Amino acid sequence: METTKDIRAAELGEFMARCRTSPRPESHLIAILHKAQSLYGYLSNAVMDEVSEAMNIPAAHIWGVATFYHYFNLKPKGKHTIAVCLGTACYVKGAEEVLEAIKEELKIGMGETTQDGLFTLQEARCLGACGLAPVVMIDEKIYGGLTPKKAVDILKAYRKQR
Amino acid sequence: MGNMIKIHINGKPYRVEPGQTIMQAADKLGFHIPRLCYHPKLSIEGACRVCIVEVEGMRNYVASCAYPVSDGMKVRTNTKELRQARRDIIELILDNHPLDCHTCDRDSNCELQRLASSMGIKKRHFEGERKQYDMDISSPSVIRDPNKCILCGRCVRICSEVQKVYNLGHAYRGFKTVVMPAYNMPMAESVCTACGQCINVCPTAAFVEKNVTQELFTKLNDPSVIKVAQVAPSVRAAIGEAFGLAPGAALEQEMTAALKRLGFDYVFDTQFSADLTIMEEASEFLERIQGKGRLPMITSCSSAWMKCLEQFYPDLIENVSTCKSPMSMMGAMVKTYFADRIKKDPAKILSVAVMCCTAKKYEAQRPELMVNGMNATDMVVTTREIAWMIKSAGIDLLHIKPERFDEPLGLSSGAGTIFGATGGVMEAAIRTAYELYTGETLLDIEVEDLRGLKGIKEGKVVMDNKEIRVAVAHGLGNACDLLDIVRKDPARYHFIEIMGCPGGCVGGGGQPYAGINSIPLDEDCLKKRAEALYNLDRNKTIRRSHENPDIQRIYKEFLGRPLSATAHKLLHTHYKAKGPRGITPQVAIGMKG
Numbered sequence: 193m194e195t196t197k198d199i200r201a202a203e204l205g206e207f208m209a210r211c212r213t214s215p216r217p218e219s220h221l222i223a224i225l226h227k228a229q230s231l232y233g234y235l236s237n238a239v240m241d242e243v244s245e246a247m248n249i250p251a252a253h254i255w256g257v258a259t260f261y262h263y264f265n266l267k268p269k270g271k272h273t274i275a276v277c278l279g280t281a282c283y284v285k286g287a288e289e290v291l292e293a294i295k296e297e298l299k300i301g302m303g304e305t306t307q308d309g310l311f312t313l314q315e316a317r318c319l320g321a322c323g324l325a326p327v328v329m330i331d332e333k334i335y336g337g338l339t340p341k342k343a344v345d346i347l348k349a350y351r352k353q354r
Numbered sequence: 355m356g357n358m359i360k361i362h363i364n365g366k367p368y369r370v371e372p373g374q375t376i377m378q379a380a381d382k383l384g385f386h387i388p389r390l391c392y393h394p395k396l397s398i399e400g401a402c403r404v405c406i407v408e409v410e411g412m413r414n415y416v417a418s419c420a421y422p423v424s425d426g427m428k429v430r431t432n433t434k435e436l437r438q439a440r441r442d443i444i445e446l447i448l449d450n451h452p453l454d455c456h457t458c459d460r461d462s463n464c465e466l467q468r469l470a471s472s473m474g475i476k477k478r479h480f481e482g483e484r485k486q487y488d489m490d491i492s493s494p495s496v497i498r499d500p501n502k503c504i505l506c507g508r509c510v511r512i513c514s515e516v517q518k519v520y521n522l523g524h525a526y527r528g529f530k531t532v533v534m535p536a537y538n539m540p541m542a543e544s545v546c547t548a549c550g551q552c553i554n555v556c557p558t559a560a561f562v563e564k565n566v567t568q569e570l571f572t573k574l575n576d577p578s579v580i581k582v583a584q585v586a587p588s589v590r591a592a593i594g595e596a597f598g599l600a601p602g603a604a605l606e607q608e609m610t611a612a613l614k615r616l617g618f619d620y621v622f623d624t625q626f627s628a629d630l631t632i633m634e635e636a637s638e639f640l641e642r643i644q645g646k647g648r649l650p651m652i653t654s655c656s657s658a659w660m661k662c663l664e665q666f667y668p669d670l671i672e673n674v675s676t677c678k679s680p681m682s683m684m685g686a687m688v689k690t691y692f693a694d695r696i697k698k699d700p701a702k703i704l705s706v707a708v709m710c711c712t713a714k715k716y717e718a719q720r721p722e723l724m725v726n727g728m729n730a731t732d733m734v735v736t737t738r739e740i741a742w743m744i745k746s747a748g749i750d751l752l753h754i755k756p757e758r759f760d761e762p763l764g765l766s767s768g769a770g771t772i773f774g775a776t777g778g779v780m781e782a783a784i785r786t787a788y789e790l791y792t793g794e795t796l797l798d799i800e801v802e803d804l805r806g807l808k809g810i811k812e813g814k815v816v817m818d819n820k821e822i823r824v825a826v827a828h829g830l831g832n833a834c835d836l837l838d839i840v841r842k843d844p845a846r847y848h849f850i851e852i853m854g855c856p857g858g859c860v861g862g863g864g865q866p867y868a869g870i871n872s873i874p875l876d877e878d879c880l881k882k883r884a885e886a887l888y889n890l891d892r893n894k895t896i897r898r899s900h901e902n903p904d905i906q907r908i909y910k911e912f913l914g915r916p917l918s919a920t921a922h923k924l925l926h927t928h929y930k931a932k933g934p935r936g937i938t939p940q941v942a943i944g945m946k947g
Contacts, residue, residue: 216941218939218941237536237537240536240537241934244536245935248937248938248939249937249939250514250520250521250523250536250937251934251937252521252522252523252534252535252536253520253523254536255523255525255534255536255537255538256524256525259525259526259527260525260526
C-alpha cells in the first residue's frame with residue numbers, strides 16, 4: 193500500500209513540477225486537480241494541501257474550485273459507481289422508482305457511498321441508451337429494462353462477487 | 355486637462371477624465387449611485403448589480419462600478435425602471451436573508467438595511483427557499499454567520515488582497531455558495547489571524563466579533579472581585595464615532611469616567627504598558643545591534659501579526675522581539691505588582707482589556723501568556739462592545755465629567771500614546787533607544803517619515819555615527835511585501851515595526867462601524883484617528899517612555915531594570931511555528947469560485 197501511495201504522490205509531484213515551469217503556473221490548477229483525482233479517486237484535504245504548498249496557491253482558493261465543479265469528488269468513492277439515468281426517457285419509464293429502490297437497498301442518498309465502501313450512487317443525464325430505458329450504469333456496464341426488483345437483484349449479485 | 359471627455363449624466367453634459375468608471379465619475383460630480391459589493395480599496399467584483407445604470411445604446415443595464423466612461427456616453431442613474439430594478443435586486447437579497455433585524459448585531463448599522471430603506475422597500479414581495487447554515491462560533495475573536503451573508507465578497511477580497519491571509523473563499527456554487535475557510539474548517543483552526551477586517555468591511559452581520567458584553571455586565575456586578583480595566587490608545591481616538599461624533603475626537607478622560615461608572619474599580623492605561631514595552635524593546639534592540647540576537651528585530655505588539663508570523667513566517671520567529679504586547683504586559687503587572695500594592699489576592703482580580711482589536715481576544719487565551727497560573731487578561735472587549743455597554747448602561751459619554759486614569763499603572767508618556775498609529779511604536783522606540791545608546795536626548799522627536807498611510811515606510815536614525823535603518827508596515831499585506839524584502843536581503847534593515855491592521859491599531863477590527871456618510875476603513879477617518887493620538891502626544895510634557903516617573907518607579911520597586919530576570923519572566927514570551935501553514939501566492943489569485 194505504502195508504495196502505491198508513494199508512486200501516486202511522485203506522479204502528482206512530477207506533474208506539478210512541469211506546471212510550475214509554465215509562465216502562469218496557477219492557471220494549471222484545474223488540470224492538477226484532475227490529475228490528483230485520477231490518481232487517488234477523489235480529492236482529500238491532504239492532497240489539496242499538497243497542491244497548495246507545491247503550487248503556492250492558498251487552500252481556500254483550491255477548495256473554492258474543487259467545490260464549484262461537480263466533477264470533483266471530495267470523498268472517497270466506492271469500489272463500484274452506480275449511475276442511475278434520470279434523463280427524460282428513463283424518467284418516464286420509471287427511473288425514479290428504480291432509484292428509490294436502490295437508495296432503500298443501499299441505505300444511502302445521491303452522491304453518497306455505502307458504509308462498506310462497495311457502492312457510490314450518482315445520477316446521470318441520458319446515457320444514450322434510451323431504447324433500454326430505464327437504464328443504470330454500474331462502472332462501465334449498462335443494465336437496461338430495469339424494475340425496482342431487477343435493480344436490487346443486480347446489486348445483490350455485485351455483493352456476492354466480493 | 356486637454357484630454358477630458360464629455361459625458362451626459364441624467365440629461366446634463368459634464369467634462370470628466372477618461373480612464374475611470376462611471377461610478378467614480380459620478381461620485382466626483384455628486385451623484386451617489388447605490389452600491390453594495392464595491393469598495394474603493396478592493397478589486398472590482400461586479401457581483402451585486404446594485405450599482406446598475408442605464409447607458410444609451412446598451413441593451414442591458416451596466417454595473418457602474420466596473421464600466422468605464424467614454425466620450426459622448428449618455429448615462430442615466432435614476433430612472434423609474436432603474437429604481438425598480440435595483441429594488442428588485444435588494445428584495446431578492448432580502449428574500450434569502452433572515453428577518454431578524456431587531457435582534458441582529460448590526461441593527462441600525464447595516465448597509466443592507468440602509469439600502470433597503472433608501473429604496474423604499476416596505477413590504478416583501480418574494481418568498482422562497484432560504485439558506486440555513488450553522489454559525490461558526492469556534493474562534494474567540496471572529497464569528498461567521500453564513501445565514502447573514504449576501505455574498506458580496508468584500509471579506510474574501512480584504513482577507514486576500516489587503517491582508518494577504520487568503521483564509522476566506524467562495525465555496526460551492528449558485529444558491530449553495532458559502533464564504534468559508536478552506537475545507538470548511540472552523541475559523542479557530544484555519545489560518546485566520548483574527549484581525550477582524552472582514553468584520554469591518556462586511557455590510558451585514560455575516561462577520562461579527564465574539565461579543566462578551568453580557569458576561570462582562572454580570573462580572574461587573576460581582577462584589578467579590580476587583581474589577582480592573584485597561585484601555586488601548588486607539589479606543590479613545592475612535593469611541594466618539596460610536597456616539598455620533600466625527601472621526602478625530604479624543605475622549606480620553608470621558609472614556610475613563612464612563613468605565614468607572616460602568617463599575618470598574620480601577621481604570622489603567624495600556625499606554626503605560628506601551629511605555630513599559632518600549633523600555634524592554636529598546637533595550638532588547640540595543641543588545642541585538644551589539645551582536646546578541648538576530649537582526650532585523652521585528653516588533654511583536656500586534657496579535658494578528660503574531661499569529662500570521664507563526665503560520666506564514668516561521669523562519670522569521672527569531673527576528674521577532676520577545677516582548678509581550680502592551681496588553682499582556684499590563685495584565686501581568688496587574689496580577690503581580692498591582693495585586694501586591696493593594697495587598698489583594700490576584701485570583702480575585704478581574705483583568706479586562708478594552709481594545710480596538712478582535713485579535714486581542716485570541717491573544718488573551720494564549721496559554722504561554724499566563725502569569726503564575728492565572729490569565730493575565732481575563733476578558734477583552736472591543737471599542738464597539740464597550741461603546742454599546744456605555745450606551746446600554748445609560749451613561750452620557752459626551753457630557754460626563756472627565757476623570758483621570760488610576761495610579762500606579764495609568765500615567766503614560768506621549769510615546770505610549772502614538773502606539774495606536776502605524777509607525778508609532780517605531781517612533782516611540784527611537785525616542786528611547788537613541789537616549790539609551792548615545793546618552794543624549796533626541797530633540798527632534800517627531801519622525802515624519804514614519805507617519806501616514808503609505809504601505810511601507812522607511813527611515814534612518816544616526817546613533818553615535820551608527821546608521822540605523824528602520825521600516826514600518828501596516829496591514830498584513832504590506833507586512834508580507836516587506837518581509838519578502840527581508841527574506842531576500844536580511845541586512846537591509848535593523849528594526850521593523852509591523853501592525854496587522856490598515857493604519858495600525860486605529861484601523862483595528864474592533865473599531866466603530868462606518869457611519870452613514872462614510873465607508874469602512876476610509877483613509878480620511880484613519881488619518882483623523884491617528885491625528886487625534888499625535889495631538890495627545892504633542893500636548894504632553896513627558897514624551898519619552900523612559901521619562902515616565904511611574905515607569906521609573908515600577909523598575910525601581912519591582913522589575914529591577916529592563917531585561918532583568920523578573921522582566922523576562924513577566925514581560926517576555928516566545929513564539930512557535932503553527933499549522934495550518936499559510937500560503938502567500940506570488941501573483942494575486944482571484945478568489946471567486
